[in-house]
Amino acid sequence: MQVLLFVALFLVVTSKAADLTCPTGPISSKTPTGAFPATGISVFPANYNCSIEFDIPDGQVVEFVVETNVIPGSGDSLLIRDAVSTFYEMNSSVSLFYAPANNAKLYITTKTATSYFYFNWKYLDVTNYKRIQNPTGTILPMNLTQGSYYQFTSAKSRVAFHTGNLKNNLDLGLSQILVYDGEDLKAKYIGTLFQFLQTKTLSASTGNSLVLVNYYGTESWSYGIANDYSAVFSYDSYGFSILSKDIDYSEAFSVTDRFESAVTFYCIDSDETYITDLTMANRNNGGQAVRFKPRTPTEVYTNLLVYNTGDRIAQSLPQQIMTNIFTVTMYQCDLRLGFVSGPLFLWTTAAPGRQGMIYSPSNWNPTLPITPQYFTNITTKENAKFVFNIPFVLVKPGEKIRVEIGNPDGRKVFVEFNTTSIDTGTKAAYGTYMATTFTGTHSMGNSSFKMSFSVEGSVSVPTASPLVTTTKSSEGVFNCSVFLLLLVKLIV
Secondary structure, eight states: OHHHHHHHHHHHHTSSOOOOOOOOSOBOTTSOEEEESTTSOEEOOTTOEEEEEEEEEEEEEEEEEEEEOOOTTSSOEEEEEOTTSOEEEOOSSEEEEEEEEEEEEEEEEOSSSOOEEEEEEEEEEOTTSEEEEEETTOEEESOOOTTEEEEEEOSSSOEEEEEEOTTOSOOGGGGGSEEEESSSTTSEEEEEHHHHHTOSSOOBOSSSEEEEEOSSOOOOOOEEEEEEHHHHTTSSOEEEEEEBTTBOEEEEEEOOTTOEEEEEEEESSOSOEEEEEEEEEOOOSSOOEEEEEESOTTSOOOOSEEEETTSOOGGGOSEEEOOSEEEEEEESOEEEEEEEESOOGGGGEEOTTOEEEEEOHHHHOTTOSOOOOEEEEEEEEEEEEEEEEEEEEEOOTTOOEEEEEEOTTSOEEEEEEOSOEEOOOEEEEEEEEEEEEEOOOSOTTTSEEEEEEEEEEOOOOOTTOOOEEOOOOOHHHHTOSOEEEOOSOOOO
16 A cells, blocks of 8 residues: 555656756845746655755845655755754655755755655845844743844843743744844844753853844743843853742752852742742851842842841741742852742741741832732731831832731731831730731832841730830831821730
């Protein structure tokens, strides 16, 4: 049966006498379209060798459509070499390939007389593609729109580019995204994004712009990040990782003594993530540290969370991070790091010994002009002493922060600030919950707060004892028009 099918196919593809003479001289854009063999699909004789060269002007690509029945390992092949001398083997029934400037070469080689070949070409002008401009610090999915090119520009230095995906493995879709070292599609082609990311040195442009384009329109499951090269080159290593509320994250890192590494994390479906594991081995090398700050390395912001060896890190977890983009730097440490994204019930439960930090969403999202209001309620099973300190709170008129400590039976004490205040002092009260509400919704410079807290064991005290505070009641210290500190009862 297979023999009959091959005979039938042979009769079809050889119904016309094919001219298999190998073209001489390079083909140029003066011949914008063409085919080989000109008469259509043909079976090639054994021991055939032919190479066809294409000169490709800047701003153009050559589209090849290849048809063949080559069986890998048969000794027959059709290869395309691109402008950076990478070879691609065409061995499916129909293959599509885009060759960028400035040249390409196609090779047909046979050992048998059983393979058929045919390809056509078309020169395409891509200078009219739509430009999508992005500054460094941009994160975007790698499903690039066909007919557009993505330009990344740095105002400070070269452009570094990295990718990550939830599967944490190689994404072959990146092999169909092409990289140009410059401002547009007339710039120098330097390889596919897959190749670009495999370079031993940090993947970066030579100038202050980098361009990505996908002529194929194929999909990718990865996300990409562009950074100023000057912001990441000093790290021993830099990476980009993707988080999702459906997948818990856990990874081990090892950073050489006297060096620092960094990873930027991007959560695709939640604006809150929780640190659930942060374990550092004491290497006795003068100290290790792990630091968390908003956004990307390109955007220079202050560290909001800092952990050192010797800290009571286990008592500080889980720790809330109210953003979908943050960067972790690791200094000369062996580290195990774990995250859970999305609402986490464990954050709201506490026992004596628990401690942590609370930052407003605007602190974690400093580039947003508007941020959501904030609420969290941390509870204990038994009566406990909640201790908190608010080093600063910035509010606009009509906004406030309220910290309330109480019991389910309604007994409570609370403190409110409705104007900008600093150095508010340490306060403490007894209860089974501590609820924090912040109504500020403006940008970080206008509406934000920082708060530390800890939970201590309950002690028996008289019910009339006041809420413990180190706060001075001076209006000059607080800079607030309304400061409510209700000392009704110390809840026990």
